[in-house]
Amino acid sequence: MRQSKLNLRRRSLLVEAPSSAATDIAFILIIFFLVCASxxxxxxxxxxIPRSEEEEQKSKQSQNIEVxxxxxxxxxNGTVVDASEVRxxxxxxxxxxQNEADRVVVVQSARSTPYLRWIAVTEQIEEAGGTVTLKLEKQKEVVID
Amino acid sequence: MEASIPSVAMGDIAFLLLIFFVILARAQDDSHLRWEPASSENVVNVANPLASVVIDADGKYFLNGAQIEIGELAGRLTTILGNNPAGRRTVMFKVDKDSTADLFEPAIEAISQAGGELVHILEPEKKKK
Structure with a gap:
């Protein structure tokens, strides 16, 4: 008799969550994870990369390492090296x-060099302690009459 | 009988507004551009970039999501970077991994001329087991 009374009380405490809130919760969770991902x-x-200067210092350039x-x-420096052995x-x-200016490595790339390869090589230059400087080929305009 | 706004909804509204402004704050949105990053073993998180330069899979240049000609890049970047001190002149450089040097080197040169601090955006390389 006493046990059945207790059971009745417990049942009265159970409250069902309102089902209308479930969609709100789902929507907010979707937005939360979308924002987290983005x-x-x-x-x-x-x-x-040091700023390029118009005036070329030819005497210094000759001392720099060229890749x-x-x-x-x-x-x-004129020797073919395996890409993995550049470092x-x-x-x-x-x-x-020791001097920062002496650690400049002049990098010249062929026009068709892919970015992936360029990144791999310049990463090794920096890991070896060099400072990358670009040597760009200047475009020459030829006017044909 | 007066109808009142349920106070329970205030939390939801505040949360949605917060997310809305977080998305708006991402001014340099270039997520619509198609490019595949190169990978590297040594990458770090990039903090507080002022600009992003993208070279997409079609070889087009974009500055902060808007298409641009390479000749304009240095000037526009100089304006964006302004007089910010060193350490606060970060420019994200997103290049499709198959782009060639004739495309990305002039852009690097332009970032350098504008005094930008170049950060190549790369994905972390998975180490071989």
Whole structure:
């Protein structure tokens, strides 16, 4: 007899959540996860490229290490190097160069060099302690009469 | 009989407004552009960029989501970067991984000329097991 009274009290405490709120909750959850996905921070790698100057300092340029990148090969100071060995080669060449200006590595790329390859090589230059400077080919206009 | 706004809804309204303004605050929205990032092992999160330069899969240039000619890039960036001090001149550089040097090198040069602090946007490379 006493047990049945207790059961009755418990049943009276059960309250069903209003079903109309379920859609609101679902909507807000969708928006929350959409925003979370869209504000995911970008990841990347910073690169310090010195400002280019019109006046070329030829005497200094001759002392700098030059790296040429093309789709098929990487050339460091005139020697063809495997793309994975650029870091080691540059570490050797940069050893003993303490001055920031002496650690400049002039990068010249073939026009068809893909970005993926360029990033891979310049990353190795920076890891070796070099400062990347671009050497751009100037476009020459030829007027034909 | 007076009808009152249920106070329970205030929390929902505030939350939706918050999300609305968070989305609006993303002024440099370039999510509509199609480009595939290159990957690298050493990447870090980019904080507080002032501008984003995109070279999409079709080789077109975009500054903060709007298409631009390469010749205009340095000037427009100089205006955007203004007199901000070093450390607050970050320019995100998003380049499709198959873009070639004749496209991305002039853009790097333009960012450099404008005094921007270049950050290549890359995806983290999965290390081989």
């Amino acid at each position: 504000v995911q921070p970008d990841t990347g790698r910073s690169q310090i 040429s990148i093309s789709p098929g090969a990487v050339v460091v 080691a080669k540059l570490k050797t060449l940069l050893a003993g160069r």
